[in-house]
Amino acid sequence: MAAKSSYKPVTHIIFDSDGTVMDTENIYTDAINEIVEPFGKSYTYEMKLRYMGMPALQSAQKLVTELQLPLSPEKYLKIFDAVVLRRIQNVKLMPGVKDFILHMHDHRIPMAIATSSVRAAFDVKSTPHRSLLPALHHVVCGNDPELQPGRGKPLPDIFLLAASRFHPAPEPSKCLVFEDSPNGLRAGIAAGMQVVLIPDPRVPAQLRRGATQVLDSMADFKPQLFGLPHYDTCSKFEFG
Numbered sequence: 001m002a003a004k005s006s007y008k009p010v011t012h013i014i015f016d017s018d019g020t021v022m023d024t025e026n027i028y029t030d031a032i033n034e035i036v037e038p039f040g041k042s043y044t045y046e047m048k049l050r051y052m053g054m055p056a057l058q059s060a061q062k063l064v065t066e067l068q069l070p071l072s073p074e075k076y077l078k079i080f081d082a083v084v085l086r087r088i089q090n091v092k093l094m095p096g097v098k099d100f101i102l103h104m105h106d107h108r109i110p111m112a113i114a115t116s117s118v119r120a121a122f123d124v125k126s127t128p129h130r131s132l133l134p135a136l137h138h139v140v141c142g143n144d145p146e147l148q149p150g151r152g153k154p155l156p157d158i159f160l161l162a163a164s165r166f167h168p169a170p171e172p173s174k175c176l177v178f179e180d181s182p183n184g185l186r187a188g189i190a191a192g193m194q195v196v197l198i199p200d201p202r203v204p205a206q207l208r209r210g211a212t213q214v215l216d217s218m219a220d221f222k223p224q225l226f227g228l229p230h231y232d233t234c235s236k237f238e239f240g
């Protein structure tokens with residue numbers, strides 16, 4: 001963990017979604033294995049480390065090439081979307097997420113999501129948790145018309161776009177990113193933001209480098225370290 005003095009105060013929060021807010025990463029692993037296993041292939045965690053957080057088409061192109069699947073990336077993506085859709089209907093939130101979002105909302109801290117997931121998939125995943133959505137100022141998805149194709153995480157574009165959509169827009173240095181993936185971590189750093197990384201325990205140390213703080217769970221986050229309101233009181237109200 002970095003020394004306390006290395007944390008700088010922030011005013012805005014930007015969450016990654018998959019693996020950070022939504023507990024989807026095992027679902028993606030299982031879905032991809034379901035597709036590739038009939039071809040005698042497997043989706044290893046080493047591959048996942050490189051693909052997590054990438055926009056769907058980019059990761060489909062890489063996967064089809066790397067595993068030499070007899071499918072076009074577009075065809076693979078169609079199958080992937082169908083397999084994932086079956087599995088993401090009742091996706092759970094990651095530990096500590098609901099309490100943290102409600103607490104920050106109580107204190108009027110502006111929050112957004114920046115996810116490489118396409119909007120239609122995000123809508124399905126967020127349906128069971130729609131009561132939390134009003135706490136977010138906005139959600140930027142990977143197929144946003146203002147994002148250039150091919151410029152997904154680890155490039156900074158999606159975080160910079162998410163920051164620019166707050167009113168008024170903060171400096172990137174005033175935004176705190178929550179991420180789980182190495183690609184997302186690199187994107188947040190490239191955007192000039194501090195990044196709290198909440199990785200799967202299998203993410204190796206060298207891929208955690210540059211994170212402002214590494215946590216096991218969002219429930220362990222101490223907002224006061226970043227000038228955010230600490231958990232002194234219960235949430236004043238619940239949604240839904």
Ligand SMILES: O=c1[nH]cc([C@@H]2O[C@H](COP(=O)(O)O)[C@@H](O)[C@H]2O)c(=O)[nH]1
Pocket residue numbers: 016017018019025028029048051052053054055056057059060114115116117118153181184
């Ligand atoms: O094992 C994987 N997990 C996640 C992804 C990609 O990461 C996106 C989630 O991005 P984010 O972490 O920004 O929510 C998914 O939609 C998918 O495109 C992937 O390719 N492989």
